Amino acid sequence: MNYWLFKSEPSSFGIQDLQRQPQQTTYWDGVRNYQARNFIRDAIAVGDEVFFYHSNSQPKGIVGIMRVISAASPDPTAYDPQDPHYDPQSNPEKPRWFGLELQWVETFTQVLELQQLKQYEILQTMPLLRKGNRLSILPVTPEHWHFILKLKGLHSS
């Protein structure tokens, strides 16, 4: 069982949107970066837990937790010319992009803001905090995962 962090802009899909879905699940599609694709296709497994991160927003930070409930499958939006993530070069015979199903687990009572996370020495090695890291899907070490959960405990009432 591994831990991850998925970014999304709440203006397009935030954790509140996830909570409103039927069964509180969603298919995470639209990933068009090979490194992130490799995580989805090769490393993320059913049962893994995921921090939901709101990017490009105010506040920005970790807003909750999701759980992986399906294996990766070819992302159908890649073949849909109407979709903003349409990739004309991708071919259903040889899928290039993948997505997977996630289920809502928890929404934090308070956002763990980026600025706050930056204050902790132990988190300095998080890929999330490394300058210039724009990957939308990142691994989280168990050490960092549990530290952040403790932080969350401190800041919820």
Added chain:
DNA sequence: GCCAACGTTGGC
């Protein structure tokens, strides 16, 4: 709105 830090594309 700006721009640094990438990733991707395509000419050569």
Added chain:
DNA sequence: GCCAACGTTGGC
């Protein structure tokens, strides 16, 4: 295979 140009992400 190199690398300049371009596009995107995302913090500020």
